[in-house]
Amino acid sequence: MSSKITRLEALTDISAFVAEVRASHATLPRKLQQIADYTQQFPDRVALDSITELAHQIGTHPSTLVRFSQHFGFSGFSELQRLYRDHLRSNSVGYSSRLEGIDDVGPADVLRAITQSAVQSATDLEASVDAELMDEAVRMLASANTIWLAGSGRTVAVQSYFQYLFTGLGMVSHALVSNLDQVGKYVDLMRPDDVLIATSFRPYSQATSATVIQARAAGIPCVCLTDTEVSPIYGPVSLLYSEDQFAGFRSLSATMSLALYLAIEAGRQRKEAQKSHFAFRNRGYDSR
Template sequence: MKRTSTQTIAPPHEAHGHQSLSDYVQSRFDEFSRSQKDVAQYIVDHLDEVAFQTAEELARRANTSSSTVVRFSQALGFEGFPELQHAAREEYRRRHENGGGRGTTVEPLFSLDRSAFETAVAADHANVEETARKASRSEIDATIDAIAGADRVLIAGTDQMAFFASYMRHLLMLLDLRAEIVASPSQEALSRLGRIDDRTLVVGLSAGRPHPLVVRALKLARHRKARTVAITDATLSEVAKLAQIRLYYSSDSPAYVRSHTALLSVIQGLAYGVYARDAEQYADRIKAFRLK
């Protein structure tokens, strides 16, 4: 019986000369449909989760269907999701073999048999650390300068982001900075958008797919030559593309909602950065607040 030789076929991303699955996904991002872009964003920003999730779990976290995940895998050139997941695992393995850029071994926060509560807290701990490691000092400094130098700071954030927009406004107003929020398409909020000018700083907050109102705020800001900042958990998000300054936070979570612990840390860090620029100027005002 004649033996046929088998030929090993390189995965699509390697066949196209890309070093990793993440690079390949990013290079083809503009080709995808809107729902496929949600999957692409999640893979790029949460590779460690994708490497071990089912297609159904990935679909839930990317706010889409499992059939979209399968079609997305095929659009990349894989036979199906298992082959894409294998590529994700290989990239994940290579990252950890290189030490993840850390070079030291850290003792686990909890034991292996940790409870659901401990698992959630451990994820938040990892998110803050991941956010800090990926933070660009130049982007952070540029954001602080923009906040301190703006005549008005307009913070756009809807739904779950509305809380964080309100909290950021609160922190800035403690420093006697003029800050306003756009959290819904109300007449009052739309009038605030109408007052955007080149002395306004527009900050867009988003998690996953951005709300159309936040996208509208950043587009209007660009049209009127206002400074723009995006704070998002999706590096390929539309708000990130529209903004001049981009800050990323990690939101991985074992729970049924995204984790926003790192987002809160970023907002508080920015406010403290503004305060630290001239602590003496703000000292009396902050002291009066603490005495309330």
């Protein structure tokens, strides 16, 4: 394993492991690259499926999965899978369990904690998101012919808000229904001058992940709002941040603020581009 991370980090910190896999991807043998790609696109399957099932899905042999694990310092595939299972388990606490944790908290304190959590999320957003990537996302959206919106679960509200904003700004957008069986048909409708905005947080929607993966494969530019580099939708233009939480409940304060920012700035850039275009045309007519 590379000296960039220690064995202990590899076994306990999935973000460090994923970063190391990405850093060494180009130097891996082709079969190990296939496994590396799969582990980053489908982390939940790595956590839950058997080694035989995973090997079949990837198109390789179980022994190659063992070799991949050992290449990064694990004793075998089971140890690597334990890392992914621990990551999945830590982000899969049920709502009933969350409610039990606040049995003794009064209504006023719940409201106060929720509002404080929302303020913290919005405050942390500016420090968390890469400014250059935000600028790139704005440029992509401003020049897009059509903006496609992918989300599932709680991020459906983000889809609706984006569409509301873009409609008001005169920008064409379409919200996709979260349906794994329809992903291919959706992607077939997209064109290279369109942009896909996808929003997904742990435990990550399979439909949203599949939409991003297929869209990228088809050459469709993607802007992704997600939480970590472990996310299956993580890519070149991914805005990484996290929402603060109260008793395991996460709001969408940062996400909605980011959606509003992207829409406003894209609308402003598009308006300026249109002004420049009309000014150029008018100069052309005046010179005749």
